[in-house]
Amino acid sequence: MITLYDYLPSQNAWKVRQLFKLLDQSYQQEFVSIFEGEGHSDAYRAINPWGAVPAIRLEDGRVLSESNAILWYLSEGSPYRPVDRFEAAKVMQWLSFEADYVQTSVGSLRYWALTDKLDTRSPELIAGKRAIAERALAILDDELKSRPFIAGESMTIADISLFAYAHRANEADIATNALPSFLAWTDRIRAHRDFLAEMHPYSIDPHSSGEL
Ligand SMILES: N[C@@H](CCC(=O)N[C@@H](CS)C(=O)NCC(=O)O)C(=O)O
Known part of the structure; x- marks a missing residue:
């Protein structure tokens, strides 16, 4: 199963959650506490050198970051990415x-x-x-x-x-x-039947007043 490195208030991560929902594709989440510096740990920088979410890890261990590149990868063969x-x-x-x-x-x-x-x-x-x-x-x-x-x-x-x-x-x-x-x-x-209405405010994260 694909892993999504996620931070709930991130709208960049919402993009990926929304596409997973449209594709009816299961995934697992690993949360990255970006305001506590987890994004800049050596372990996470091996996943995304910039230290940001979202990123994904494929079943074979390869990793991909940048929300739009992730959308491009996941949408291949779906109605959400034209072939022409x-x-x-x-x-x-x-x-x-x-x-x-x-x-x-x-x-x-x-x-x-x-x-x-x-x-x-x-x-x-x-x-x-x-x-x-x-x-x-x-x-x-x-x-x-x-x-x-x-x-x-x-x-x-x-x-x-x-x-x-x-x-x-x-x-x-x-x-x-x-x-x-x-x-x-x-x-x-x-109005799309699989629209992902669930989005999360920064206020759910007590650390979000800090700098990245
Ligand atoms: N261009 C990137 C931007 C990613 C980004 O800035 N993510 C924010 C959350 S929305 C983040 O994790 N920031 C932490 C940091 O930059 O250290 C993308 O599209 O994925």
Whole structure:
């Protein structure tokens, strides 16, 4: 059975939990207490050199990290990853967009806001991330005017990946009420019969006020 190295409040880890649910695939979890430094132990760095969750260990012992690479690996042969070369590349385009522009803006701002760290970040840093977040969400809204899912007519791993942080933008004090196509897309994802509604607040971890 595959092992997921997990930290419950992580939306990057939620992406993988969501895909396992869509695939109806069993897995076991090993929890990594990232705020207590477990991610930076030698043992965990052998699993993910960066020290972050999520990561997976396959039955044969090989390990893989970076949430979007894990989604790519697990989704092979499933409806959530197209086979057609161009359609698959479109999914990759949006996975890269997520990693470069959404995760690093909405994800960071949300994490700082929910763990009381905004005051310790410079106003310039926060303003820069906010500008990227707003631009990325506006692009998603614009793209989603012409199709139901970000890479085409059906839900793919690109939607799972983008949804993870983008739909929590309000927690980073980024308004989405003027983005109707974006909001309709979040509703479509939530309406999937195997949508994983269970997400976990940082407040379940008494250590989350610390720095990583
Ligand atoms: N680009 C990575 C980011 C992973 C990441 O930043 N994970 C956070 C939790 S959401 C973490 O474990 N941080 C601990 C650290 O960076 O030390 C991915 O997509 O998996």
